[in-house]
Amino acid sequence: xxxKTGEKYQNIIEAAVKVIARYGYHQAQVSKIARExxxxxxxxxxxxxxxxxxxxxLFKEKIGAFIDTARTRIEQLDRADDRLRExxxxxxxxxxxxRNLAIVTQIETRQSNPVLRAGIYDVLKHYLNLIDEVxxxxxKQGIFGPDVDHRIARKMIFGTLDEVVTSWVMNERDYxxxxxxxxxxxxxxxxxxxAKQ
Amino acid sequence: xxxKTGEKYQNIIEAAVKVIARYGYHQAQVSKIARExxxxxxxxxxxxxxxxxxxxxLFKEKIGAFIDTARTRIEQLDRADDRLRExxxxxxxxxxxxRNLAIVTQIETRQSNPVLRAGIYDVLKHYLNLIDEVxxxxxKQGIFGPDVDHRIARKMIFGTLDEVVTSWVMNERDYxxxxxxxxxxxxxxxxxxxAKQ
Amino acid sequence: xxxKTGEKYQNIIEAAVKVIARYGYHQAQVSKIARExxxxxxxxxxxxxxxxxxxxxLFKEKIGAFIDTARTRIEQLDRADDRLRExxxxxxxxxxxxRNLAIVTQIETRQSNPVLRAGIYDVLKHYLNLIDEVxxxxxKQGIFGPDVDHRIARKMIFGTLDEVVTSWVMNERDYxxxxxxxxxxxxxxxxxxxAKQ
Amino acid sequence: xxxKTGEKYQNIIEAAVKVIARYGYHQAQVSKIARExxxxxxxxxxxxxxxxxxxxxLFKEKIGAFIDTARTRIEQLDRADDRLRExxxxxxxxxxxxRNLAIVTQIETRQSNPVLRAGIYDVLKHYLNLIDEVxxxxxKQGIFGPDVDHRIARKMIFGTLDEVVTSWVMNERDYxxxxxxxxxxxxxxxxxxxAKQ
DNA sequence: TATGAATGAGAGTTCATTCAT
DNA sequence: AATGAATGAACTCTCATTCAT
Numbered sequence: 001x002x003x004k005t006g007e008k009y010q011n012i013i014e015a016a017v018k019v020i021a022r023y024g025y026h027q028a029q030v031s032k033i034a035r036e037x038x039x040x041x042x043x044x045x046x047x048x049x050x051x052x053x054x055x056x057x058l059f060k061e062k063i064g065a066f067i068d069t070a071r072t073r074i075e076q077l078d079r080a081d082d083r084l085r086e087x088x089x090x091x092x093x094x095x096x097x098x099r100n101l102a103i104v105t106q107i108e109t110r111q112s113n114p115v116l117r118a119g120i121y122d123v124l125k126h127y128l129n130l131i132d133e134v135x136x137x138x139x140k141q142g143i144f145g146p147d148v149d150h151r152i153a154r155k156m157i158f159g160t161l162d163e164v165v166t167s168w169v170m171n172e173r174d175y176x177x178x179x180x181x182x183x184x185x186x187x188x189x190x191x192x193x194x195a196k197q
Numbered sequence: 198x199x200x201k202t203g204e205k206y207q208n209i210i211e212a213a214v215k216v217i218a219r220y221g222y223h224q225a226q227v228s229k230i231a232r233e234x235x236x237x238x239x240x241x242x243x244x245x246x247x248x249x250x251x252x253x254x255l256f257k258e259k260i261g262a263f264i265d266t267a268r269t270r271i272e273q274l275d276r277a278d279d280r281l282r283e284x285x286x287x288x289x290x291x292x293x294x295x296r297n298l299a300i301v302t303q304i305e306t307r308q309s310n311p312v313l314r315a316g317i318y319d320v321l322k323h324y325l326n327l328i329d330e331v332x333x334x335x336x337k338q339g340i341f342g343p344d345v346d347h348r349i350a351r352k353m354i355f356g357t358l359d360e361v362v363t364s365w366v367m368n369e370r371d372y373x374x375x376x377x378x379x380x381x382x383x384x385x386x387x388x389x390x391x392a393k394q
Numbered sequence: 395x396x397x398k399t400g401e402k403y404q405n406i407i408e409a410a411v412k413v414i415a416r417y418g419y420h421q422a423q424v425s426k427i428a429r430e431x432x433x434x435x436x437x438x439x440x441x442x443x444x445x446x447x448x449x450x451x452l453f454k455e456k457i458g459a460f461i462d463t464a465r466t467r468i469e470q471l472d473r474a475d476d477r478l479r480e481x482x483x484x485x486x487x488x489x490x491x492x493r494n495l496a497i498v499t500q501i502e503t504r505q506s507n508p509v510l511r512a513g514i515y516d517v518l519k520h521y522l523n524l525i526d527e528v529x530x531x532x533x534k535q536g537i538f539g540p541d542v543d544h545r546i547a548r549k550m551i552f553g554t555l556d557e558v559v560t561s562w563v564m565n566e567r568d569y570x571x572x573x574x575x576x577x578x579x580x581x582x583x584x585x586x587x588x589a590k591q
Numbered sequence: 592x593x594x595k596t597g598e599k600y601q602n603i604i605e606a607a608v609k610v611i612a613r614y615g616y617h618q619a620q621v622s623k624i625a626r627e628x629x630x631x632x633x634x635x636x637x638x639x640x641x642x643x644x645x646x647x648x649l650f651k652e653k654i655g656a657f658i659d660t661a662r663t664r665i666e667q668l669d670r671a672d673d674r675l676r677e678x679x680x681x682x683x684x685x686x687x688x689x690r691n692l693a694i695v696t697q698i699e700t701r702q703s704n705p706v707l708r709a710g711i712y713d714v715l716k717h718y719l720n721l722i723d724e725v726x727x728x729x730x731k732q733g734i735f736g737p738d739v740d741h742r743i744a745r746k747m748i749f750g751t752l753d754e755v756v757t758s759w760v761m762n763e764r765d766y767x768x769x770x771x772x773x774x775x776x777x778x779x780x781x782x783x784x785x786a787k788q
Numbered sequence: 789t790a791t792g793a794a795t796g797a798g799a800g801t802t803c804a805t806t807c808a809t
Numbered sequence: 810a811a812t813g814a815a816t817g818a819a820c821t822c823t824c825a826t827t828c829a830t
Contacts, residue, residue, distance in 0.1 A: 024309040030821060040795045110307035112221045144389040149380045156384055159360025163352040183346045187353055191388030192341040227804060237812040248804060418703045424800060434816045504701035506615045538783040543774045550778055553754030557746040577740045581747055585782030586735040621825060631791040642825060
């Protein structure tokens with residue numbers, strides 16, 4: 001029913017990111033988003049099925065595009081460890097680029113509303129697949145240990161990056177996420193233990 | 198104003214865990230929690246300031262107790278790597294023990310409501326400190342690398358465990374979290390890379 | 395869930411009759427009814443499931459009581475033709491007594507809303523049964539013709555009375571319905587044709 | 592403003608009967624009617640002033656035509672009692688012919704909206720006049736009793752037929768209305784009482 | 789004539805919280 | 810301490826109507 005294209009559609013998405021980042025999902029009334037997008041309240045419903053659909057669509061548009069870009073760039077590299085570095089970099093870089101989007105992504109999409117969660121997860125699983133592929137490749141290339149459990153590795157990679165970004169978003173100080181890439185990569189690859197001589 | 202002790206206080210906490218796990222925070226009306234706890238709606242407000250305070254108090258009671266136990270057990274071990282294993286074990290074991298609590302912890306406390314987040318964080322930071330201490334000790338003992346950034350390490354440890362538990366809670370299949378302890382520990386200590394001969 | 399007793403329940407019913415008669419069902423906002431009944435909007439929902447339920451309950455209370463009274467009085471008479479006269483009288487008298495109720499009954503309950511119609515019909519069928527019983531008795535007593543189809547007779551009796559009252563309600567002039575009892579009764583009993591000498 | 596002629600006008604009327612019969616007046620959105628009529632939403636407003644006007648116009652077109660036909664056929668008969676039979680027949684036959692129209696007529700036009708009711712009544716009164724004329728003629732011809740009150744008689748005739756058709760429309764079973772003509776006619780003429788020997 | 793995207797007013801209902809008993 | 814009836818603010822979504830093209 002809802003027509004998910006056009007300039008107004010994009011405007012509403014942008015307005016939603018802004019308003020939700022500022023007020024939180026629950027305090028981001030549809031009328032507030034409409035005003036920010038300079039359209040009438042009813043117009044929102046020409047492009048979105050309901051309020052939840054705004055958040056889901058927003059996530060789909062933004063994260064979907066990110067995943068595509070990330071995949072393209074990652075696949076230009078040969079070695080799995082380089083791919084992992086690129087993935088870390090892309091994740092942090094993307095979130096650095098748009099703090100409002102990061103807020104929405106890290107905080108507001110973590111609603112317990114089942115419909116919302118399901119919609120979000122539909123997008124997220126493509127990202128988790130991308131991580132899996134890097135891990136599989138690493139094992140195949142003999143760079144990552146054969147005993148590495150890819151499900152655990154995936155959760156470590158995603159869980160760590162997610163926590164790093166959440167922490168950054170919640171923090172007053174606006175430090176540079178990109179500076180963390182090497183540290184994180186090193187931790188993933190070599191672990192905590194002291195390097196052998 | 199609210200008296201945070203007594204049998205009824207505990208009953209309400211237990212009722213809240215049950216009801217919130219089942220219906221989600223937004224669908225866990227105060228009257229539903231009151232009925233489950235066999236008290237009147239108004240009685241809730243003799244023990245809690247407001248609905249948010251129920252969730253925060255619940256988190257404080259449950260996770261606070263967990264942190265104390267975890268700290269006690271961890272401090273009985275000497276080596277940081279053993280402590281880390283114990284921390285992983287305690288985290289997963291605790292969540293395994295009470296699935297309802299795990300649901301509330303992993304899903305329902307992730308509300309974007311600022312008051313709620315602040316209350317939750319107040320408790321959580323004690324846990325994050327505990328993690329920090331293990332990392333510091335590891336570096337001091339020369340078990341963990343001197344270049345390990347404790348903030349990154351802490352986010353890796355917490356982020357990974359959090360993601361592992363969330364994933365377990367969201368999953369239909371009820372696999373045994375405890376079985377993952379060694380894999381996770383190994384990944385944290387040695388990283389992804391293939392072991393040197 | 396809704397508690398359909400108590401003083402407030404009755405107050406709301408009375409307020410609803412008044413407000414709906416004056417503004418029509420669609421323009422009788424719940425808040426208007428609440429104000430008229432001197433209760434808060436939310437209080438309405440302690441006594442009624444929803445707005446439709448107000449109209450249905452109102453009809454049930456008022457018409458249900460009327461049917462009981464009518465039945466009691468009718469059954470004190472022996473002859474079916476006397477019972478028919480009493481039924482006509484009771485119908486018109488009842489409506490004369492409370493013009494607001496008549497307006498609601500004749501106009502506002504004729505909504506095409508299926509839920510509403512079903513609720514209304516549940517009450518109405520008891521009245522139609524009462525009419526049927528009078529017709530059956532008349533045939534049994536040999537007062538009404540053996541060939542009279544009770545279904546048609548019932549529709550004639552109800553349809554006529556309904557149209558008479560609707561017409562009265564719609565009319566500006568407030569003539570006395572009771573004066574029509576004999577004419578209607580005569581028409582039902584003897585029909586249109588000129589009396590035999 | 593609205594041009595009430597042309598092929599599209601008729602198409603919209605037909606579409607409206609269909610859609611309103613199926614979904615009810617309130618669920619028969621203008622856009623639904625437009626789609627059924629294969630025109631744009633805005634086009635509706637070139638032919639009708641507003642949504643109410645569609646229902647009123649529909650009633651006018653359909654019932655107006657019916658009244659004309661009924662009058663023509665009735666006036667070909669001499670005796671008032673034959674005319675009454677023809678009127679009953681025409682009423683039931685017409686409704687039998689187009690169940691959708693019957694649904695709209697019996698259920699959906701009974702809206703409490705004053706504007707709508709006024710528009711409907713404007714058409715209906717021509718029908719009531721036709722009934723009156725039959726009654727007057729019967730009295731003049733000495734076929735109907737001189738004491739018959741024509742207003743009561745009219746209400747009996749219309750009220751009964753209306754109730755018969757409403758009952759038929761609401762009923763699941765699709766029995767033949769035409770079969771009822773003689774019974775109804777007999778009841779109108781001779782009343783309920785047992786025939787004199 | 790015809791289109792259909794855009795408008796924006798309007799209302800039922802929920803539920804955390806209070807307070808008289 | 811405990812009760813639970815009463816409160817009333819708050820918000821999503823629908824849909825008849827318009828008007829630039």
